[in-house]
Amino acid sequence: MARLPEPIEALRRALGETLAEYRKSTGINQTELGRRTGYTRSSIAHIEKARQFPDRKFWEVADSVYKANGALVAEYDHVKAAEEQWRQLEQIQRGQLAQQFAPQGSGLPSTGNVEDDDVNRRTLLTLLGPAALGGPVLDQLEHVRRGLDGMLALPPSGDDADEWAQIAADYARQVHILPPSRTLPALTADFADLHSRIASARGTLRTRMIDSAAQLAALTAITFVSMREHLVAQRWWRTATRAAATVGDPRLSALIGGKHAVSSLYNATPERVLAMADRSIALGKSQPCAGVLSGWAARAQTLARIGRDQDAQQALNTISDLYARLPASEDHDKASQWSWTAQRLHFIESEVHSLAGRVDSAFRAQDDALALYPATSFQGPTQIETHRATVLIRSGQVETGVNHLADTLAALDDWQRADGLVHRTALDAINAVPPDDQRKTYVKQARALLSPA
Structure with a gap:
């Protein structure tokens, strides 16, 4: 749609x-x-x-x-x-x-x-945006645009660096709310443009543009994770990590590393995620910043998933303490991938309590999180509702939980149900259903909502 x-x-x-x-x-x-x-x-x-x-x-x-x-x-x-x-x-x-x-x-x-x-x-x-254009038309336009841009051969300037920083910030607000079919072509085209500009930049200007390139590479990786193309995403994570290291800013390296750890929750082994989480925490020197918080978030979620509930709750306490000391500059934009806002804190609480079967605590965190998400967001709110289904299932209210999951999935467009984070979280909820109930009609109907993906 x-x-x-x-x-x-x-x-x-x-x-x-x-x-x-x-x-x-x-x-x-x-x-x-x-x-x-x-x-x-x-x-x-x-x-x-x-x-x-x-x-x-x-x-x-x-x-x-x-x-x-x-x-x-x-x-x-x-x-x-x-x-x-x-x-x-x-x-x-x-x-x-x-x-x-x-x-x-x-x-x-x-x-x-x-x-x-x-x-x-x-x-x-203006009316339709680039996604309404057919592939051949878009390719033709892009070929013409790049040809003209190459002919101009203007040297990079401070204005260019400012523009690329803004472009990266804009994509950080879009990749989790728009279909990958819309964002990925634009992301990769802009990355190619930025690559050509970096080649002729020098000094501080070059460093600033590489900073933007690190962010664009990470956002491209996040988009591939949404498409469940994890092997392709890994290559982009490597590029983002190297670009961040080139910039030499520990907070940027921690930010990229923390996001990589969180994204890896959906395809990597627990041991690997924990190692990546610890690395991002070390890169940020355990100071209150978005990257360190993402590292602790990945750690808390992983511990909860492998049944180490007490350790997961201790990680939650650390997250709460760090969040209370987080600079305002990193807690200001609920729509951005890079900000670490209260809704993220409640998201982690929701998952940890849901996996432990603590209904009241999970519901409280879920209600708090849902009240904070922007109306344009679907990924986070859907996962929250999936957590709600999970805690109901784990607390013995199996049919109620599965029906809640089915209602949540039925409300989504096909591309949203196919989203890598949504699909994996929903599948985990269904797999939490006891074996004796797996063949029941309502479970099969809920699972069928994921089968087209």
Whole structure:
């Protein structure tokens, strides 16, 4: 499913906020609304955050429950009408773009109106973004752009270094919310550009640009992890690690190392993850920074997964202490891969308590985490809901936990269910079901939601 443009996403968020306002004003909580609409409480929470968008029937029932006098249904209809207009425009403009770049004699139709075609072409990228372009068209555009860029041969400047730092920061906010099919082509193209600029840079300017290259390489690795291409990701992690070492900033090396350790939770052995975690902690000299915290996070999660609960809780205590002393500069951006915010702390608490079967502590951490995630985020919130399913399963509420997992997965797009972190976390939850229950229908149905991936 194509990602909707921001104005449409904003309309969906506004509708979710309206639903939450009615809940607060009427006192009818999420659990009760879920019971009347046939949704779980967690699904209602997702709907309020626009992470899930049910059909008109839900809004009709919710409108009746909250006595909204048609206001909720009317707002839903407005959102759907805006979506339909966007999809129609997208279809028209895709055809016009194909006509613009098609070889002569290809037989692709035109609108017949040169002036209208020109207007539509100028607005197309704004409306659809690069992901709407077909591969051959995008390749052709990229070839032309690189040819022109090579002809200019301007020396790198401080402005270039500033721009690349901003580009890396922007990608850090995108790689975990957009499909890899959108981010990866752009990431690799930008990495190639930066590579060519570094070749002609010198001194401090070169160091600053290598810093950005280390971040882009790590973000590329993270994207491949999301695609479950772990062998390819390893090569990018190596490049990121070497680039960070070249910069000579221990905090950058710790940041890259900590992220590598956390990502390796989903494919490496516990021994390897613990070694990587310890290395990132050492690189950051055990000081409160995002890299050291990521190292401790990987350590706590690994210990919990191998059944060393007491050690995992001790690691949690260390994380809490470090987080309390974390500089504000590293705890300011909930949407960035590089920041270490409270939602990450609650995420680790959620996993440790869930794997130990401590329902109350796990639920408390999960509620705290979900309240902090941006509405655009799906990966973290989905894993949190998967933790919730896990703790229910491990505490003996097997069917309730599996059904919660199924509801969570069913609310996702196909590419989101295929995400490496989501898929592995969900699979671990299903595998926590006792052997005697594995053949039950509800377990098979939940597992089937992962099979297309």
